[in-house]
Amino acid sequence: MDEKRLDRIEEKIDKLADAITAIARVEEKMLASNNRVDALEIRVVRTEKDLNDIAILARKNSGVVRFIDKIFWVVFGTVAGVVAWYMKE
Secondary structure (H helix, E strand, C coil): HHHHHHHHHHHHHHHHHHHHHHHHHHHHHHHHHHHHEEEEEEEHHHHHHHHHHHHHHHHHHHHHHHHHHHHHHHHHHHHHHHHHHHHHH
């Protein structure tokens, strides 16, 4: 009778050891997953910063492009006016 009882206790202890091993594996997977998420968060923050820098640069360049566009049309209008004046003469 005692032997059967000890066998049952031993089986329960084996099941507990298996459960603890499974829990440890799950915790390791969660830790690895959390580390990957942390790395991805760092990359997202860096990408957002780069995107903001690009947006600022694009805004600065759009002002320059507008200025050059106006200069082009002024020069083009002047040249067209001079050509029209010479053709009139």
